[in-house]
Amino acid sequence: MHGLVNRAIQCFVRDTYSPESWERLARLSDLPASGFEAMFVYDDAVTARMLETAEHLLGKTRETLLEDIGTYLVSHENVQALRRLLRFGGETFLEFLQSIDDVPRRAHLAIPDLELPSIDVIGIEENTFHIGCTWKQAGFGHVLVGMLRTLADDYGALVLLDHQGEDGGVETISIQILHDEFSAGRPFQLAAEAHS
Amino acid sequence: MTQDASFNLGDDARDALLPMHVRLSETGQILHLGPTLAKLRRGRPLLGEDLFNVFRLRRPLGVRAFSELQEFRHKRLQFQFIDPPETMLNGMMVADDATGSVLLHLSFGTSLLEAIQDYDLHLPxxxxxxPSIEMLYLMEAKAIVLDEWRRLNLRLQSAKIAAEEQAFTDTLTGLKNRRALDHVLDRLVAAGEAFGLIHLDLDFFKQVNDTLGHAAGDHVLQVASDVMVRTTRAQDTLARAGGDxxxxxxxGTVDHDHLLNxxxxxxxxxxxxxxxxNxxxxxxxxxxxxxxHGGAKKVADLLAxxxxxxxxxxxxxxxxxxxYRPGMAQISAAPQPLQKGAAAGR
Structure with missing residues (x-):
């Protein structure tokens, strides 16, 4: 697994719970004591071990844990960069959803060795989008639910989200857009504030 | 030249396709502006202005009037706004046969990021x-990646310094080791600096080791090191060259009396x-x-x-x-009876 993914989970535990929680998780699941390097690639077993231990340590089901990670990725101030990169996907949430399959492709442009799930719009009926998510590690769909729910807020859209389970390695998420421009959302400027 | 009506685009269609275009009269007067370009000079209506009153031409060099620009159709042009913000724009000019005017299409080249900040531009x-949006996305993503690499390099650099520090340290006493000593001496000799050198050998250390054991010996070495640290200055190098x-x-210390003292x-x-x-x-x-004294003396000579x-x-x-005095080797070669005990004095 790419270090960025492992680091994201590490930062989620550190920022949402506490640095001590991360230390305990690292000790219990035999992770690098100094944390993950974002630019290294780690064995997949490391990530699996970490998630399993985190479930017990934080007292959450796998689904809730993954969804919380998704929420964290889009909303926490320590990972603003990712939220910004996602907002390049469209001017409104509807526009973003319509081009959601670009998300992994764009990420691949920036970091060619970052493997991400493939995400596709597999059906649209009235205001409801069905999104298919395929990955070697099952469960990413729940991360995506957390991300989309928070991103909809970020855009100011009012939506209903539902993870509809997995079939043949494809997880399906349905998103009903009740109001694309329900509130002002959070502002987004194309140019980032001066880089440090 | 025959005219195909299907290529006859109105300003609306052009505005959508080329939001940064200008339509010009044959004499270089601005007849129409694309919506994004109009946004760049919000405070100033540009219609009717001469192109060369708004822009300075950066490339091709040496063209001063619009009439001279005619032969550069279909060529790479570069303009810069005369008034601030003096954004640079890449461009190409073509004949607009339908209206008998000239079409100039502009785009942000390397000024993209600056322009977005200066003019508050958005996706629409x-x-x-x-591909500008993809470019922005990539610039931002690459900046993040680069930042990660930079931080990784910093961490590796400090780890390297710590490892080097370890490699040059005698673990028992915390003083420098033989390798570090060689480095320091090589550097001082190469730089031609004056310095004093004291070779100190512990007496009766072997007896401590033999009678009280190695742990006692180690303790004695540590105490002796502390004595040396206390007695010398921070800029002096203390090294355990081996054993005792x-x-x-x-x-900078070459005064004989001082060194003897x-x-x-x-x-x-x-x-x-x-x-x-006990x-x-x-x-x-x-x-x-x-x-x-910083002369031609080699490290090996000094140690000898x-x-x-x-x-x-x-x-x-x-x-x-x-x-040390020259000719000493011959004198000390003569065997002298060893005195018992530790006597102070020269």
């Missing part, structure tokens, strides 16, 4: 076919009995001193001189310091 300001042998390098002070402090459990360890030290001076101290009965 760019045509969907324009130490070398002290004192940059320092050595004697060191020796008398080494002679203070060292408690170890026992007391008694040691002393012998020193050989030499100096370099200090060694000869040390040998002379041992010959004189230990517990004393001797300054």
């Amino acid at each position: 300001d760019f045509a969907p076919t324009d 042998e130490f070398v002290i390098v004192l940059p 320092l050595s004697e002070r060191l020796i008398s402090q080494l002679e203070v009995p060292i408690p170890y459990g 026992d007391v360890c008694r040691i002393s030290g012998s020193a050989g001193i030499t100096v370099s 001189e200090a060694d000869q001076a040390l040998y002379a101290s041992k010959e004189r009965g230990r517990g004393c310091a001797t300054l």
Whole structure:
């Protein structure tokens, strides 16, 4: 697994719970004591071990844990960069959803060795989008639910989200857009504030 | 030239396809502006203005009037706004046969990021076919990646420094080791700096080791190191050259009396009995001193001189310091009876 993914989970535990929680998780699941390097690639077993231990340590089901990670990725101030990169996907949430399959492709442009799930719009009926998510590690769909729910807020859209389970390695998420421009959302400027 | 009506685009269609175009009269007057370009000069209506009153032409060089620009149709042009913000724009000019005017299409080249900040541009300001948004996305993503690499490099750099520090440190005493000593001496000699060098050998250390064991010996070495650290300055190099042998390098210190005094002070402090459990360890030290005035003396020569001076101290009965003098080797070669005990003095 790419270090960025492992680091994201590490930062989620550190920022949402506490640095001590991360230390305990690292000790219990035999992770690098100094944390993950974002630019290294780690064995997949490391990530699996970490998630399993985190479930017990934080007292959450796998689904809730993954969804919380998704929420964290889009909303926490320590990972603003990712939220910004996602907002390049469209001017409104509807526009973003319509081009959601670009998300992994764009990420691949920036970091060619970052493997991400493939995400596709597999059906649209009235205001409801069905999104298919395929990955070697099952469960990413729940991360995506957390991300989309928070991103909809970020855009100011009012939506209903539902993870509809997995079939043949494809997880399906349905998103009903009740109001694309329900509130002002959070502002987004194309140019980032001066880089440090 | 025959005209195909299907290529006859109105301003609306052009605005959508090329939001940064200008339609010009044959004399270079601005007849129409695309919506994004209009946004760049919000405070100033540009319709009817001469192109060359709004822009300075950067490329091709040497063109001063619009009439001279005609032969550069279909060529790479570069403009810059005359008024601030002086954004640079890449462009190409073509004949607009339908209206008999000239079409100039502009785009942000390397000024993209600046322009977005200066003019508060958003996604709809760019045509969907324009790769500028992808470029912005990549610039931002790459900046993040680069930042991660930079931080990784910093961490590796500090780890490297720590590892080097370890490789140059004698783990028992915390003083420098032989490798570090060689480095320091090579550097001082290469730089032609003057310095003093004391070769110090602990006396009766073997007896401590033999009678009270290695742990006692280690303790004595640590106490002796503390004595040296206390007696010398921060800029001096203290090295454990091996076993019970130490070398002290004192940059800038070449005064004979000073070096002899320092050595004697060191020796008398080494002679203070060292408690170890229920026992007391008694040691002393012998020193050989030499100096370099930054001439052609090699490191090996200096060490050999200090060694000869040390040998002379041992010959004189230990517990004393001797300054190297040329011709010493012959003198000290003559065997002298060893005196018992640790006697101070030159």
